[in-house]
Amino acid sequence: MTKQTWLITGCSSGFGELFVRQLTAQGDQVVATGRNAETRLAHLKETGAAILDLDVTAPQAEIEKKFKEAWDIYGTIDVLVNNAGYIQCGAMEEITQEELQRSFDTMVHGPINLTRAALPYFRERGSGWLLYMNSQSGFVGEPGATAYCASKFAIEGAVESLSKELAWLAPGIKPLIIESGIHGTEIMANLQHVTPRVPFWQPLNDAARTRGRGNYENPAGDAADMISKVIQIVKGTGVGxxxxxxxxxxxxxxxxxxxxxxxxxxxxxxxxxxxxxISTDYEEGKRPMPRLPGVE
Incomplete structure (x- = not known):
């Protein structure tokens, strides 16, 4: 099996931690990242992974410096895993613009900025994997999850556009969106609930807390098995x-x-x-000819 080098965000727990442990056990090189990495990722040092402090909400210029720092550790990166995220609960009327922005900074701008940082390196080499750990909430809206669903929908659209750009001019670079249902990780134990602002929505907020506890205590899927299969897909082994x-x-x-x-x-x-x-289509032969701006 070909050994690869992986850069993974959001490694303090959940999918990120599982990636680190499984990949290093297989002999791959891993750069594990997260905020306050020296303390929050200390439990991963025994895996042999390189530990790098990285806040995905940082400005583009800082993200680019961090990506180069990660690249220089092993002299390459084959797979970028955009995994950092959290779930902000709350109805649209109660979610503030600032709360919505934080979700977008983490789960839309962060992955896009890291992708921008990786692409010059991947284009020069002509290959690379861009993984986006997403959710069914990127395709199906959920009550009480406006911020989470909006950010997950947004990254789906951005990466779909990217995939068509790459297929045209850089087919050796492969984007992949993993759309996950409920698997057994800590994310459901760490839901962020909106500060109650509109009493009308209290029953929805109560239901979100109950559902979150239920999903954490009785998840539908095995997270470790899922990550194992995602790795197989990238490596072209097993299910891939x-x-x-x-x-x-x-x-x-x-x-x-x-x-x-x-x-x-x-x-x-x-x-x-x-x-x-189809009723708004022009009749055949009556469609106006497209004109370039400023050209009569």
């Missing part, structure tokens, strides 16, 4: 052997079920509204 890897791969029966139900509802809407949708 001989397969063409798509842009998105879902994990968890709960995720798959919700996505299929939404697709079914979308298809129903498209079928029922097709005649209205």
């Amino acid at each position: 052997a001989g397969r063409e890897i798509p842009l998105r791969i879902p994990f968890g029966s709960d995720c798959l079920s919700e996505m299929r139900e939404k697709i079914k509802q979308l298809q129903k809407t498209y079928d029922e509204w097709e005649s209205v949708a």
Whole structure:
């Protein structure tokens, strides 16, 4: 099996920690990152991973310096794993702009800035993996999860655009979105709940707390097994052997079920509204010719 070098964000627990432990056990080189890394990632030093302090919400210039620092540790990076994240709960009316911005800084701007930092290195080499640890919440909206779903939807759209750019001009660089259902990690134990501001939404906030506890205590999926399979996909072994890897791969029966139900509802809407949708098209032969700006 080919050994690789991985840069992983959000390694203090959950998926990030599992990546570090499984990859180093296989002999791969890992740069494990997180905020306040010397203390929050101290438990990973025994794995042999390089530990690097990295706040994904830092400005672009600082992110680029950190990526170069990570690259220089081993002289390469083969796989960038954008994993850092958290769940901010609360209805849209109660979520403040600042709370929404923090979610976007962590789960949209952070991964995009790191991607920008990685691309010059990957383009020069002609290869590299860009992993985005996402969620079913990037495709299916959830009540009481405005900030989380909005950020997860946003990164899905950005990476889909990136995938088409790369397919055109840099096909050796592979983006991959992992859409995860509920797996057994600490993220559900560390939900951030909005400060109650509108009494009307208190039942929703109470339900979010109850659901979060239930998901933490009785997750649908095995997180370690999922990460093992994600690694296999990148390496082209196990479940990834001989397969063409798509842009998105879902994990968890709960995720798959919700996505299929939404697709079914979308298809129903498209079928029922097709005649209205196409009614605004120009008639054949009457479509105006496109003009360049400033050209008559």
